[in-house]
Amino acid sequence: MSLDSATVRRIAALARIRVEDDELPRVQAEINGILGWIEQLQAVNTEGVEPMSGGSPVGQAQARLRPDAVTDGDRAEQVLANAPDRMGAWFGVPKVVE
């Protein structure tokens, strides 16, 4: 199955990546090339197969529950230290609400 340019635009918008008009044909061709190659998976019979989620190999212990307790915090300075537009104790962004 091949994606048309409107679908590629929609995906780029969902991914919050700006794609310029002159890039679109190349991006579309590359994505379609990859999706075409992936298409071979439809031939595999997966009837009744439980999907594997997470990366744990067979036989590994299940993830444990930890106590529901605060173990970290009060690090506002560190959290803000790399902000591209810090405004006092906040992250600055363009005006969202009029």
Added chain:
Amino acid sequence: MHPTDFTLAGALAALEEGAISSVELTQAHLDGIAKLNPRINAYITVTAEKALAQAAESDARRKRGDARALEGIPLAIKDLFCTAGTETTAGSRILKGFVPPYESTVSQKLLDDGAVFLGKANLDEFAMGSSNTTSAAGPVENPWSRANDPDTRLVPGGSSGGSAAAVAARMALGATATDTGGSIRQPAAFCGIAGIKPTYGRCSRFGVVAFASSLDQAGPVARTVEDCALLLKSMSGYDPKDSTSADMPVPDFAAACRRGVKGLRIGVPKEYRLDGLAPEIAALWDQGLAWLREQGAEMVEISLPHTKYALPTYYIVAPAEASSNLARYDGVRFGSRVTEPGSDLRDLYERTRAAGFGQEVKRRIMIGTYVLSAGYYDAYYLKAQKIRALIRRDFEEAFRTVDAIVTPATPSAAFGMDEKQDDPVTMYLNDVFTVTANLAGLPGLAVPAGLDGQGLPLGLQVIGRAFDEESVFAVGRAIEQAAGFTALPGLRAGA
């Protein structure tokens, strides 16, 4: 002997005997970096002053009789591991200038064991690539070159290309690396060194910039199998900060290297004899099996029937997870920001991400977004998760009858920087032998085993049962010993 010619184990012995100090060892590696890095570009950041201070402290500690497991050993740290106070870029423009306020668990463990950090190693952007040509810091050059064509600059493999090139060129005694589809093993094979991706969960992922969380694992690259064992021992262990890290005892991997392979059953997967497999690779594989047979192991043909679906499965699962993980780069909390006058918040996101990410990263984010989008999730992502379960089951069946599996590490030797760049899928095929271990969560080690007709290194891969890195090390060491791989790259410190 030049100080950069030590193995890691050899350097530890020399430090212990007082034959060399950590300051001398560190300075020799820094001199090598100063001379070679302008060409090889294996390091994005060199922390010379910090390294020498750490080394001096380490020498003092050894003098007091307090030496730890890796006391005074100079290492390179892949620039995907967050290092407190030292810029960490993941090879991306979007993280330019990012200085983590915290240390990754793996690098902290190495510091706790006395290691000295020389700097941050180059990599494919966000660890996405097999050639280290997608880094915002520029490509890394493989220190090896073709005997009959020395002017063609070769790739070191990827994504841990800087780590592998630094170790091969003797600009570090070892390095941290990460492997999501082959990013430790393929560059190790291309650069003629050893590298292991341990079992998923063996090393904590805390503080490692995330690519595909169900596949990412940290591991070491070094010049010998034993050196990898020493590093992995320090890097491993349960970490409450990573819910997928395994609460398992960490064995003495170096001791396992000396076990031998007598009586071990070695699986030889028939599906890995790909159509068109290079004759040199097939011959090296046969040679490796013969070496193991001579040392008392038994070869068993096995079948891993879903092998051919592994790469396309990976190229659904990994981009899907990447699209989710990389959503955090929004130009608001950290990293770079790009806006135009009048940009609203959405425009800020879109411009920041368009300018901050490279082509391959954007491609994968968009593929991942598509396969997770409403209406396509079942057809792509869920289907891939089911095939992943079948691939894992293939291995489970095989490991009922064998103790380890031996395959080629890569389908070719290192290629030229301008080769294989036209079509993303051609580049993806580099990981055909390595990606299955990531999907199944199993340990895989690459070990240098010979040279091709042009004098370039070729590697073999050993895959083991979950949490049985010990057998992997035993088999890897047996191959290494039989191969007697002593060839050296043309570009190296102390040469």
